Structures are given as structure tokens and as C-alpha cells.
Amino acid sequence: MFDTLANLVPRDNDLPLRAWRLEVWSRVLDGSIYDVLTYQFHEEKNGAGEYIPVRERRPSVRTGLIRTVVDDSISLLFSEGHFPSVECKNEDTKAALDAVTKDAKLNLAMIDAATRGSVGSVAIAVRFLSKRVFLQVMATTYLTPVWSAEAPDTLDRVGERRKVDGKTLVAAGYDVKDDATQYWFEREWTAIAETWFVPRKVADKAAARTVDEARSNNHGLGFVPIVWVKNLPGGDDIDGEPTFGVEPINTTVEADYLLSQAGRGLKYSADPTLLIKETAATDDGQPMVRSAANAIVVGEKGDAKMLEINGTASEAVLEYVGRLREFALERMHGNRSNADKLSAAQSGRALELMHQALIWLADKLRASYGEGALLDIYRMIVRGSAKFPLTINGQEFGKLADNEPVTLSWPAWFPPTADDRQTLATALATLIKVGSLSRETAVRIIASDYDITDVQAEMALIDAERKQLIAELPTEQTKITSNA
Structure with missing residues (x-):
């Protein structure tokens, strides 16, 4: 079923295949994957009176299991009680990084980055403005990294290329027609500059790329001020594996439709269908009103019945959905513990054992977003302070010493x-x-x-x-x- 939904998502052949793939994963994450279907679940017939198959309707019940696992795993990464502390033997550097962490709201930025990056990858731009540090989390759907030939783990440049319409460009301050004409919007980050290009019409294939001098700037940092994060091991040189895979998505879609059908059956049970075997003796041609105060009178050989659905089918559906949930959580390493079974307060170690699968997932994410991305951000801040001295909350830190390594100290999984x-x-x-x-x-x-x-x-x-x-x-x- 997921493949059917994915194939309904429009694909732009002018963009690389990974852009469409990330768009599909993103729709799964935010729950909009069903928006490609035209009809609501309660719409059984179209305007022409034709029956609409269930697969062409949007389910009325959404379990949201994919987003739940993503949010739970990220809470163990960068929530207030789990955010790592920075360690450095140079006390001035440590004090500056601690100040930047709070001033730039680094924990919120990392939560945002890990959430967006759960589809495969995410980019975090580090900007030095007004002697402070600012972070910008960017989805990588329209970004393309190029790695250095001499250091394959170091960015040589990052390019952005997407299609926008004239209305969007006008809102951004560009002097173009305020209509639906499609333009190419392009930017590029290198070790010395952030270069913007004048938007070009998509239809004009021969138009040359021209630098937008007014919006471009030369930062001169000596490194590309972007941290590229691959979510989980696997994937390719650009994107890692998503936190969720095709199997859990198929299972979740199955559960959504089953619960929608079960809800539909319960509604029918609450309002059973009336079946009259023979025309009522008192039939006056008026619509039959079903109520306790309105008796049904039929002929001598007539009969009237209420077609009802018993609760056995609903219970079977709920049990089946519960099994599907277990399968999906097991595949994604989500939390399968049941709080209803806790009889007393548990120690931190006991809670770790109960949430072991989720901890394994969060532990792998620590390598990508903690020891990888967060440390790279701290190192960029230290290097960038040589050109842009820092002043945080009135305290001048100036140029930070880069002769001592920066490390992270992680708290316990549970208090x-x-x-x-x-x-x-x-x-x-x-x-x-x-x-x-x-x-x-x-x-x-x-x-x-x-x-x-x-x-x-x-x-x-x-x-x-x-x-x-x-x-x-x-x-x-x-x-x-x-x-x-």
C-alpha cells in the first residue's frame, strides 16, 4: 500500500531522484502521505454514484506511530534532561561554548535537526552575526553536498537548487512578475563565500547563471559553515538510513485502514439497518421513521428485522492492530513497554531495561547527531571565533583557543x-x-x-x-x- 501512495506523489524529473524520495519520507513523517488521495474515508460513492474503493480513500484514523518513535528517540537525545555538556580543558573555551549553547538555544536546534533528519539527512548552517552565533536547520531535499577529494569527510561546497513561482519571489523582495511563472532559485556555500544567484525562468533553458551581488557575501571562514548529518549508518554518500523503513510504514498504513474500518463498523452497529421483508400494511408512501415511539406494522406474512453487527469482529480487529503495532515498534526499535503494568516506582536501571530497544536506537543517533554533528558545530564555533570574536550576554570571549580538544559528556538515560x-x-x-x-x-x-x-x-x-x-x-x- 505504501508503494501505491508513494507513486501518487508528484515527481519533478528536473530534480534528482533523492529529492522525490526525501519528499515521500517527509510526508510519512508529518502524516501528509494520505493527502495524495482525493476522497475522505466516509465518502463511499463519487458524484456519479460509483463506488469508491477503500484504497482510494484517506483513512479517518491515523495512529501516528512513525512520528511517535521519532519523537521518543529524540527526547532521549536532546531534551533538557538529556542534552550533553561540553568538556574542554581550556576553561575560557568551555565557558564560551556553554554560553553559546544557551544563547543560540542549541538544544532546540538539535531537536529540530534530528526530527527533520530522521528521513535520511539534514543540514545545519552556522552563522556569525553581531558577535553571536545563529543556527539554521535546513531540510536537504533540494541541497546537494560536494565532498573534498583530499578529505572525503569535509565539505567542499553545498548547492541549493529548487523551483519557486513568481509570487514567492515577489514576497522575498525580487522584482519579477507576481504570477505562477516557475523560476530556478539557487544558492551555493563554499569555504569563502555564500553566493546567491539571480532567479532564472525554468522555461528559459539557455539563460546563463548570474551572481546576485546584493545578496551574496564573503564570510572568509576557511571552511564551509554547514554541518551535513547522515541520520543512521547505511544509505549512500549523501543520505543515511531513515529512522523508519518501508516495512513499518506498510504495517502502520495497514493499521490505519483497519482502525478506520473498525470505526465505520461501530457506527453501523450504533445505527443498525432496517430490513422489511414485505410492504407494511400501513404504508402511506412516507419515509419510515425509526424510533421507539413509532411501531412498524407489516402484513400477515410480513417481517421486519434490524441488521446489526456484533462486537466480535471489532475485538478481532483491535487485537490484530495491537499485533501490527508490536511488529512495527520492533522493527523501528521503538518503546514497547506498557506503563499500565508498572506496580511501583522503578529505578533508573530498571527503566533502561524496559526501554532497551528505544535506547539502542537513541544510542546510534548519538553517534550521528552528538559525537558527529554537535561536536562539529562546537569546532566550527571555535574556528569561526578567530574571524568573528564572540560577545555573549555582554561578556566578551574574543578568539577562542583551539589547542584543546572538545568532547561531550552525556547524562544517564533516566534520572x-x-x-x-x-x-x-x-x-x-x-x-x-x-x-x-x-x-x-x-x-x-x-x-x-x-x-x-x-x-x-x-x-x-x-x-x-x-x-x-x-x-x-x-x-x-x-x-x-x-x-x-
Whole structure:
């Protein structure tokens, strides 16, 4: 069924095949894949009185299972409680990156990027304006990357090419006719400039490409300020594998139509069809009104029945749909745990085991969007500060030092319970006491659980409070504490 729907999505032969493929995946993600069908599910006949097959109608029930799995996996990536902290030995660089993270709302940008990129790929543009950093998440349907021959993991340039009509260009400030005439809109990003081109009419095949000097700019960064993210391993040099595949989509479409049919059957059950075997003796030619106050009178050999549907079929459909849901979630590594079966509060480890399949999916996405894209963004910010010194919330950071590597520290998948924290505290205290772990490392371990953003500042506070406590103790007690 999915192939039937996909083939109904218009394809532009002037664009590469991947543009059509990404358009189809995007429609699946936002639920608009059914918009290619003309009729609503309740429309059983067309204007000519002809029966409309179910496959040509839009289902009235949408499970939205694909988007649910995507949103759940991304919540384990970049939600407020799961966003990684940046680590760097250079404290000034770390402070600047922490400030940029909050000022640029980096967690929201990464959530947007991971959502759009679930269809295969996404591009994140890094812009330096007014001594600040801005991020622009772009769908890659009309973008084409070109990789460096000497460094295949480094972008040489990125081109954008799409069709727009005159009305769209007029709204964007272009001096063209305000009509439906189609134009090519083109841009290109390189290591030295962002180049815009004057829109050309699609019908004018011989028109030369002309640079739009007014809109183009030379950033001179020395690198293409775009991070290209491939969603999951697989795919090709441009796009990775989507978070969902053809099998879960087919299963979801099947469930949507089954639930729509089940809903249709329930409506018929609530309003059963009247069958009169012989014309009623009191038939006066008026329409029969079915109600408790209106009796049906038939002839001596007549009969009247109500055609009803029992609930057995509906229960069978719901059970079948439940199995389909399990199959689809298993294929996509979604969350199959049932909250109704939880009898008591669970520890963080127990919750991890319950959501193991979803964690496996989120763990793979961490490699693409965390260790890959997010770190590349931080490195671009550090390199870009050499040309565009940063000032965040009135604090001048200037040029950032790029001689220390930047890494990410990820929090636990699920917040620990009080018992979990007590167990961890006991273990850390024992390791510190026997000399197997430093106090600073222990603070780093618990930093995400206790919202400690600056480990060095926390260590300074601990040392200051320790010294004050020792100073307030009696002399003999001070000697014992100091020796300890």
C-alpha cells in the first residue's frame, strides 16, 4: 500500500531522484502521505454514484506511530534532561561554548535537526552575526553536498537548487512578475563565500547563471559553515538510513485502514439497518421513521428485522492492530513497554531495561547527531571565533583557543532515584577513601544528576567549605581531621 501512495506523489524529473524520495519520507513523517488521495474515508460513492474503493480513500484514523518513535528517540537525545555538556580543558573555551549553547538555544536546534533528519539527512548552517552565533536547520531535499577529494569527510561546497513561482519571489523582495511563472532559485556555500544567484525562468533553458551581488557575501571562514548529518549508518554518500523503513510504514498504513474500518463498523452497529421483508400494511408512501415511539406494522406474512453487527469482529480487529503495532515498534526499535503494568516506582536501571530497544536506537543517533554533528558545530564555533570574536550576554570571549580538544559528556538515560543516588554516593565515598578515585572525578560523575555546570568552581566551593569547617573545630579535633 505504501508503494501505491508513494507513486501518487508528484515527481519533478528536473530534480534528482533523492529529492522525490526525501519528499515521500517527509510526508510519512508529518502524516501528509494520505493527502495524495482525493476522497475522505466516509465518502463511499463519487458524484456519479460509483463506488469508491477503500484504497482510494484517506483513512479517518491515523495512529501516528512513525512520528511517535521519532519523537521518543529524540527526547532521549536532546531534551533538557538529556542534552550533553561540553568538556574542554581550556576553561575560557568551555565557558564560551556553554554560553553559546544557551544563547543560540542549541538544544532546540538539535531537536529540530534530528526530527527533520530522521528521513535520511539534514543540514545545519552556522552563522556569525553581531558577535553571536545563529543556527539554521535546513531540510536537504533540494541541497546537494560536494565532498573534498583530499578529505572525503569535509565539505567542499553545498548547492541549493529548487523551483519557486513568481509570487514567492515577489514576497522575498525580487522584482519579477507576481504570477505562477516557475523560476530556478539557487544558492551555493563554499569555504569563502555564500553566493546567491539571480532567479532564472525554468522555461528559459539557455539563460546563463548570474551572481546576485546584493545578496551574496564573503564570510572568509576557511571552511564551509554547514554541518551535513547522515541520520543512521547505511544509505549512500549523501543520505543515511531513515529512522523508519518501508516495512513499518506498510504495517502502520495497514493499521490505519483497519482502525478506520473498525470505526465505520461501530457506527453501523450504533445505527443498525432496517430490513422489511414485505410492504407494511400501513404504508402511506412516507419515509419510515425509526424510533421507539413509532411501531412498524407489516402484513400477515410480513417481517421486519434490524441488521446489526456484533462486537466480535471489532475485538478481532483491535487485537490484530495491537499485533501490527508490536511488529512495527520492533522493527523501528521503538518503546514497547506498557506503563499500565508498572506496580511501583522503578529505578533508573530498571527503566533502561524496559526501554532497551528505544535506547539502542537513541544510542546510534548519538553517534550521528552528538559525537558527529554537535561536536562539529562546537569546532566550527571555535574556528569561526578567530574571524568573528564572540560577545555573549555582554561578556566578551574574543578568539577562542583551539589547542584543546572538545568532547561531550552525556547524562544517564533516566534520572536516578533516591536509592540509586544513595548507592552511587556510597560507592564513590568508598573509592575516594581507598585512593582509587579523586574527588574531582567523583564530582564529574555526579555533575549531570545535581546540575553542576562548572566542576572546577564546585571543587573550589568544596575546598573553601572544608577549610572553614576545619577552622571552626576545636584544636584536637582539627588535628584529627587534618590527618584524616
